[in-house]
Amino acid sequence: MSMQGFGEMISKLKKNPKSIVFTEGSDSRILEAASRMLASNFLTPILVGEPEAVKAAAEEANYNIRGAQIVDPNNYERMDEMVAAFCEIRKSKNMQPDEARKILAQGNYFGTMLVKMGEADALLGGVTYSTADTVRPALQIIKTKPGASIVSSCFIMVRPAASGEEEVLAMGDCAINIKPTADQLAEIAIGVAECGKVFGMDPKVAFLSYSTNGSAAGEDVDKMREATQKAKELRPDLLFEGELQFDAAVSPKVAAQKLPNSEIAGRVNTFIFPDINAGNIGYKIAQRLGNFSAYGPILLGLNAPVNDLSRGANAEEVYSMAIITAALAE
Numbered sequence: 106m107s108m109q110g111f112g113e114m115i116s117k118l119k120k121n122p123k124s125i126v127f128t129e130g131s132d133s134r135i136l137e138a139a140s141r142m143l144a145s146n147f148l149t150p151i152l153v154g155e156p157e158a159v160k161a162a163a164e165e166a167n168y169n170i171r172g173a174q175i176v177d178p179n180n181y182e183r184m185d186e187m188v189a190a191f192c193e194i195r196k197s198k199n200m201q202p203d204e205a206r207k208i209l210a211q212g213n214y215f216g217t218m219l220v221k222m223g224e225a226d227a228l229l230g231g232v233t234y235s236t237a238d239t240v241r242p243a244l245q246i247i248k249t250k251p252g253a254s255i256v257s258s259c260f261i262m263v264r265p266a267a268s269g270e271e272e273v274l275a276m277g278d279c280a281i282n283i284k285p286t287a288d289q290l291a292e293i294a295i296g297v298a299e300c301g302k303v304f305g306m307d308p309k310v311a312f313l314s315y316s317t318n319g320s321a322a323g324e325d326v327d328k329m330r331e332a333t334q335k336a337k338e339l340r341p342d343l344l345f346e347g348e349l350q351f352d353a354a355v356s357p358k359v360a361a362q363k364l365p366n367s368e369i370a371g372r373v374n375t376f377i378f379p380d381i382n383a384g385n386i387g388y389k390i391a392q393r394l395g396n397f398s399a400y401g402p403i404l405l406g407l408n409a410p411v412n413d414l415s416r417g418a419n420a421e422e423v424y425s426m427a428i429i430t431a432a433l434a435e
């Protein structure tokens with residue numbers, strides 16, 4: 106990846122190195138990415154796993170992970186403290202030490218608690234865990250940051266452009282909230298726009314629908330129109346349009362017909378989908394048929410940077426996501 110903004114993330118990390126927990130420390134893709142991090146020196150990998158097993162896996166695949174921190178949930182010196190902290194966080198669910206100990210033996214919960222306890226700056230998981238199993242501990246333990254009512258997500262989509270530069274788009278929420286409300290969509294749009302800025306984008310945001318400016322009717326049309334209004338009220342400094350169809354969002358010709366007075370229709374680069382069906386299918390169409398590389402889901406609204414990898418991720422994607430995740434740790 107050579108995206109605008111990515112270089113800035115690396116220089117930021119070089120000035121202020123961060124540590125990142127990998128919940129699946131013995132996976133070969135994680136080990137390959139960890140060996141690259143150790144060689145480049147601005148990101149310290151913390152590998153969750155049984156040390157002998159992690160080292161054996163690295164040796165077998167021929168990756169040098171000397172200097173990596175390996176932490177074993179079954180042999181961790183601060184475990185009593187972790188159990189007590191977890192029981193306190195989950196006391197509304199009446200969490201008891203015996204059950205907490207069982208839960209914290211799992212890499213996803215253990216790793217998330219390492220971030221919570223300040224042992225690591227960030228976390229990346231999901232090469233074997235499902236999205237729900239990576240995200241749920243973060244929702245329960247890290248929780249939303251002040252000012253955020255939900256956790257949502259953003260995909261940064263990148264492909265080479267004819268000009269030799271890169272075309273960069275942002276999309277959300279394609280991964281977390283199944284059926285967001287109008288208020289939640291406004292919050293998602295603001296988060297996705299801000300995330301795009303981190304990648305050097307100048308966000309022009311569309312609330313997508315099967316209707317453009319009242320051309321069709323329905324509950325979801327109303328929802329997207331209401332969300333647009335709310336977003337505009339909350340952030341008059343950002344550019345929002347809605348509700349509109351995808352063609353009116355990206356084609357200047359269609360926009361001139363369907364929405365001639367819009368400041369951004371036809372030139373949209375940030376897409377907000379009405380629900381997870383549309384969003385998840387939409388970003389995968391861009392990825393598989395539109396030749397875009399997909400970076401994400403980047404979680405928005407969490408109190409510490411935690412991200413989820415696709416189970417199909419390769420070592421390059423692990424490495425890129427690790428840099429993105431750690432760079433968001435401020």
Ligand SMILES: CC(C)(COP(=O)(O)OP(=O)(O)OC[C@H]1O[C@@H](n2cnc3c(N)ncnc32)[C@H](O)[C@@H]1OP(=O)(O)O)[C@@H](O)C(=O)NCCC(=O)NCCS
Binds near residue numbers: 240241255257279281
């Ligand atoms: C995110 C997700 C995993 C949460 O699922 P879940 O664990 O079944 O959800 P629950 O309702 O039991 O919530 C667990 C906790 O997270 C909180 N939570 C759930 N969704 C949240 C959100 N969007 N933002 C913030 N907190 C949230 C709940 O309040 C709850 O907190 P509590 O345990 O302290 O009371 C679920 O929404 C999901 O599966 N989304 C789709 C993910 C997916 O499969 N994507 C596929 C494409 S990548």
